[in-house]
Amino acid sequence: MSDTTNSARAQILNGIRRSLRRGELGGQQRQAVEQRLATPERGPIVARAQLPQAEKVALFCQWAEVNNATVARVEPRDVPAEVASYLARNNLPAEAAVAPSPLLGGYDWESQKLLVLRRGRAEGSDQVSITGAFAGIAETGTLVMASGPDHPVSLNLLPDTHIVVLRESDVVSGYEEVWAKLRDRYGKNNMPRTVNTITGPSRTGDIEQAMELGAHGPRRLHILVVRD
Amino acid sequence: MRTILAAAMVTSVSALSSERSAPPRRVALFVTCLVDLFRPAVAFAAVKLLEEAGCTVEVPPLQVCCGQPAYNSGDRATTRAIAQQVIETFEGFEAVVVPSGSCGGMLSHHYPTLFEDDAVMKAKAESLAGRSYELMSFLVDVLGVRTVSAHYDGAVTYHDSCSGLRELGVKGQPRQLLASVQGLRLREMKTPEVCCGFGGTFCVKYPEISNAMVSEKAADIAATGADTVLAGDLGCLMNMAGKLQREGSPIQVRHVAEVLADMGDIAPIGEAERGRPEGKR
Amino acid sequence: MQSTAHDFKENVGTALADPNLQDSLAKLKVGFSERRRQAAERLPEFEALRDRARDIKNHALANLDFYLEEFERKVTALGGHVHWAPTAADARQIIGDLCKSAGARTVAKSKSMVAEEIALNEHLEGLGIAPIETDLGEYIIQLRHEPPSHIIAPAVHLTKDQVADTFLEHHAPLGFTKRLTERNDLVAEARYVLRQKFLEADVGLTGANFLVAETGSSMLVTNEGNADLSNTLPRMHIVLASIEKVIPTLEDAAVLLRVLARSATGQESSAYTTLNTGPRRDSDLDGPSQYHVVLLDNGRSSVLGTEMQDMLRCIRCGACMNHCPVYGAIGGHAYGWVYPGPIGAVLTPQLIGVDEAGDLPNASTFCGRCESVCPVRIPLPGLMRHWREREFERHLTPRAVRQGLALWSFLARRPKLYRRVTQVANRMLALFGRADGRYRKLPLAGGWTQFRDFPAPPAGGTFHAQWARHGGARVRP
Numbered sequence: 010m011s012d013t014t015n016s017a018r019a020q021i022l023n024g025i026r027r028s029l030r031r032g033e034l035g036g037q038q039r040q041a042v043e044q045r046l047a048t049p050e051r052g053p054i055v056a057r058a059q060l061p062q063a064e065k066v067a068l069f070c071q072w073a074e075v076n077n078a079t080v081a082r083v084e085p086r087d088v089p090a091e092v093a094s095y096l097a098r099n100n101l102p103a104e105a106a107v108a109p110s111p112l113l114g115g116y117d118w119e120s121q122k123l124l125v126l127r128r129g130r131a132e133g134s135d136q137v138s139i140t141g142a143f144a145g146i147a148e149t150g151t152l153v154m155a156s157g158p159d160h161p162v163s164l165n166l167l168p169d170t171h172i173v174v175l176r177e178s179d180v181v182s183g184y185e186e187v188w189a190k191l192r193d194r195y196g197k198n199n200m201p202r203t204v205n206t207i208t209g210p211s212r213t214g215d216i217e218q219a220m221e222l223g224a225h226g227p228r229r230l231h232i233l234v235v236r237d
Numbered sequence: 238m239r240t241i242l243a244a245a246m247v248t249s250v251s252a253l254s255s256e257r258s259a260p261p262r263r264v265a266l267f268v269t270c271l272v273d274l275f276r277p278a279v280a281f282a283a284v285k286l287l288e289e290a291g292c293t294v295e296v297p298p299l300q301v302c303c304g305q306p307a308y309n310s311g312d313r314a315t316t317r318a319i320a321q322q323v324i325e326t327f328e329g330f331e332a333v334v335v336p337s338g339s340c341g342g343m344l345s346h347h348y349p350t351l352f353e354d355d356a357v358m359k360a361k362a363e364s365l366a367g368r369s370y371e372l373m374s375f376l377v378d379v380l381g382v383r384t385v386s387a388h389y390d391g392a393v394t395y396h397d398s399c400s401g402l403r404e405l406g407v408k409g410q411p412r413q414l415l416a417s418v419q420g421l422r423l424r425e426m427k428t429p430e431v432c433c434g435f436g437g438t439f440c441v442k443y444p445e446i447s448n449a450m451v452s453e454k455a456a457d458i459a460a461t462g463a464d465t466v467l468a469g470d471l472g473c474l475m476n477m478a479g480k481l482q483r484e485g486s487p488i489q490v491r492h493v494a495e496v497l498a499d500m501g502d503i504a505p506i507g508e509a510e511r512g513r514p515e516g517k518r
Numbered sequence: 519m520q521s522t523a524h525d526f527k528e529n530v531g532t533a534l535a536d537p538n539l540q541d542s543l544a545k546l547k548v549g550f551s552e553r554r555r556q557a558a559e560r561l562p563e564f565e566a567l568r569d570r571a572r573d574i575k576n577h578a579l580a581n582l583d584f585y586l587e588e589f590e591r592k593v594t595a596l597g598g599h600v601h602w603a604p605t606a607a608d609a610r611q612i613i614g615d616l617c618k619s620a621g622a623r624t625v626a627k628s629k630s631m632v633a634e635e636i637a638l639n640e641h642l643e644g645l646g647i648a649p650i651e652t653d654l655g656e657y658i659i660q661l662r663h664e665p666p667s668h669i670i671a672p673a674v675h676l677t678k679d680q681v682a683d684t685f686l687e688h689h690a691p692l693g694f695t696k697r698l699t700e701r702n703d704l705v706a707e708a709r710y711v712l713r714q715k716f717l718e719a720d721v722g723l724t725g726a727n728f729l730v731a732e733t734g735s736s737m738l739v740t741n742e743g744n745a746d747l748s749n750t751l752p753r754m755h756i757v758l759a760s761i762e763k764v765i766p767t768l769e770d771a772a773v774l775l776r777v778l779a780r781s782a783t784g785q786e787s788s789a790y791t792t793l794n795t796g797p798r799r800d801s802d803l804d805g806p807s808q809y810h811v812v813l814l815d816n817g818r819s820s821v822l823g824t825e826m827q828d829m830l831r832c833i834r835c836g837a838c839m840n841h842c843p844v845y846g847a848i849g850g851h852a853y854g855w856v857y858p859g860p861i862g863a864v865l866t867p868q869l870i871g872v873d874e875a876g877d878l879p880n881a882s883t884f885c886g887r888c889e890s891v892c893p894v895r896i897p898l899p900g901l902m903r904h905w906r907e908r909e910f911e912r913h914l915t916p917r918a919v920r921q922g923l924a925l926w927s928f929l930a931r932r933p934k935l936y937r938r939v940t941q942v943a944n945r946m947l948a949l950f951g952r953a954d955g956r957y958r959k960l961p962l963a964g965g966w967t968q969f970r971d972f973p974a975p976p977a978g979g980t981f982h983a984q985w986a987r988h989g990g991a992r993v994r995p
Contacts, residue, residue: 017601017602017603017604017608018602020602020604020815021586021602021604021761021813021815021819022583022586022587024604024815024819024820025582025583025586025761025819025822026583027819028819028820028821028822028823028824029580029582029583029822029823030823033583034581034583034584039584042581042584042766045577045766045767046588046731046732046766046767049732049766049767049768049769049770050767050769051769051772052567052570052571052574052769052770052772052773052776053563053566053567053570053773054563055561055563055776056562056563057561072786075786076785076786076787076789129803130803130804131804133713133717148786149786149787150786151787151791156802156805157799157801157802158799158801158802158803161802161803161804161805162746162750162804162805163750163751163803163804165746166743166746166747166750167747183772184768184771184772184775185769185772188768188769188772191768198592198595198733199596200596200733200734200735200793200795201795201799202794202795202796202797202798202799202802202805203746203749203750203792203793203794203795203805204735204792204793204795205746205790205791205792206787206790206791206792207789207790208785208786208787208788208789208790208791209789210789211741211742211743211789211790212741212742212789213654213655213705213741213742214671214741214783215653215654215655215658215671215672215673215674215742216654216658216673216676216678216681216701216704216705217542217545217677217678217701218542218545218546218549218550218671218674219701221701221702221705223705223706223709224654224705224709224741224742224743224744225652225709225712225713225716225742225743225744225747226742226743226746226747226789226790227743268981268982270940272981273940273980273981273982274940274943274944274947274975274980275944275947275973275975276973276975276976277975277976277978277979277980277981277984278976280981280985281981281984296982296985298982298986299933299934300933301929301930301931301933301936302930304930306923306926307923307926307927307930308903309884309903309906310906310910310915310919310923311903311905311906311907311908311909311910311911311915312907312910312923312927313907313910315923315927315930315931318927318931319927319930319931322931322933399883399884399885399886399887400884400886403885403886403887403889403890404886430887431843431885431887432843432883432885432887434843434883435883436882436883436884436885437883438919439880439881439882439883439884440965440966441963441965441966442880442881442916442919442965443527443530443880443881444965444966444968444969445527445530445531445534445969446530446534446844446847446848446881447883447969448968448969448970449534449847449848450843450844450847450883451969451970453843453847475972475973476970478956478971478973479956479966479970479971479972479973480969480970482956482970482971483958483969483970483971503976504955504976506973507955507956507971507972507973507974508955508956509952509953509954509955510952510955510976510977
């Protein structure tokens, strides 16, 4: 850190303290704030998503569809067939970039002879991607993706069509449960580089305030909700 | 018919009153400077409604203005001086009733914020704030009036003046009372809660913007098919009347208190008085 | 960007005479407010969430230094860099240097109001670096060399046909020589053109909706996914955020996210909400190898602890302008600088000076609709009034207004004299207005009678005169 950076930093921090008419936080005041940071308080609970698991999953599906995603509820053994069938139904190539993720590992992809899968990140030319999901949020039908070697972020964004495999047991009520799950998985102070939450396909309302799908990200989002 | 209704009203008021912890009965009327100067009928209507609901109404003679012109122009010193004057004028009354949402909001919301550095005045301002009411809200929420004895033959639409609506929660009260007016049909605008563009000095400082706003309001009013527009604030009413009349619209503009007090036969705002033909002085 | 806030009145004239703009505004006034209302009604907890959102931002502001340091610590621990920029010039310099260090020729930019505030594009262009706006609305206005007219819908003032003409002009050299007529074709063409830019860009620059101190994450909310491409494909990601964007925890972010999308567009959730925390990890298959956060003050720290502090709670949802009848009449450009509408009327005087932007806080009826929908309950009319007070103190209020006010206040403080003067005025107005009941012209009231008739009082005197004649206080038998 150079001297200029240091002085700029001091200038801003001291300016804040001067305006707040105090020095650097100390004593009980500091303890209270540190405590708040260490044990985050939840805000008002959104009642509509406080449901038994099965109803939570149903709520997730309902909101995902409201937000222009399509949803198929399937048994684990039917996952590869549903993917192939979805691509065929929509006249899409039977080729996809796939996340090298254990979330997608347990399915018999070989059963779909025509499906060509390439594991890795997405390239500009990829038309279809298939990924798992870290969680689904029932409150709004939102998917949560955590980046890592098993889930390159580009798969969520570059292809025109994004197919997501979400296990029913990974559906939670709201953001708060997602945060808890992230802290569990990665440790409290160690977030993955990117957490994408995705609610429906990419969209824009920038021309005449009318919603159009497929602005920069996928224009189709198909979610396979898998019983487990 | 009218007598029966009046009797029913008195009964319902007294029945309700007996259930409450004695609502204020000695009431001061804050006339407001616009009503005093341009539309005295509003104050007479307010007196009538309050007396019919069992109040004794007094009008402190040295009252002037609530100070909004200075307050909204950033002249805090003048505002404080005027507020102090108003606070002293209305000391000792159980309730101060104002036939205007914006002046009412000034007394009940803004006065206490003017005296953060003066504990004595702040206490007095808070006392006044606690005793101040907009007329519709006082009649319905405090006195428990549910019906009035009035007749108005026509379709009316009601504009929610901003301060009354957002600072004082005046929304259902006037509509509830209007529902009891014989012959009156209420037709809502698409956006009754959108500002008419008056805004005190705003309408002369930014006349083009104000005009765009009131033109839209006039169109919304006209689209209801109503023949009368009502509101609870004279500033808004003068603005809407001025625009409608400039456009040649026959829609009548009146303060809601006038209709509720069965004074719907007087000339509407901005119209010549009947029985005094043009040229006859 | 060059301010035209001092030409507010001329800007208003232009805006009111622009039929395309007026069409767009007619749509905006109904669309946004109706969608927000429905979204709020669908969520019974909405008002409680607004209270909580306000409290979270107040808490963060009261401990801003602590949370900024905490944020910096987390970012640094994960291999990111935090840069402190007291002024706009500092921020421009830092970003310019970072881009140069990356050997950048193009920068993929995701919509950032703070970047507009510091006029970043002009600076980068001066360095020979091409900033590419990737938000569709921002892209359109960048091609047209126009400033944004709305903080979340920057091209809301334009029609589809105007966009089609702009695309034809700029995309023809790329081989798109057909003038498009459908919205989805326009979106698809922009997607194709910008996709190439994304793949070529050396640096991705985004703003941030929130900075989370707990995790050192920057949080971005978009519908298009452009911010996510900007922070994934290029090798350097720069986040430009003002200091008041920091909030304590992810739980706090959950509350703010719930009120943000609903207030902004009436959506239950925006399509993409992204948390970025540091550069790509060693084993990651994509993502930027460098992650920088530039924290901009630009006068904000001096607002803390003043009567204006509430403006720093703003989360830039745009609800205040969507519900403002003044914005609805004149659109965003008339405000003359980066932030339009009610929040612009309180921010702009702070950021570029009240003598430059003095009209903005005055051009309001104080109708209070902005405050009634603000997700963090900023008392916008109250803040505008504070600006008017500062203008009055500094004698910036126009002379005619001051003189009128002085005369009125002289009278208002002398009730007896006031009474006599108003009685005379009432009689004159009643007498001369008697025939029609109103005036088409009235001396000293040109601002009124230019567009409206002025109602005359009926004969009989002021209320107080009549009341006195009737014997004053009485009890009806």
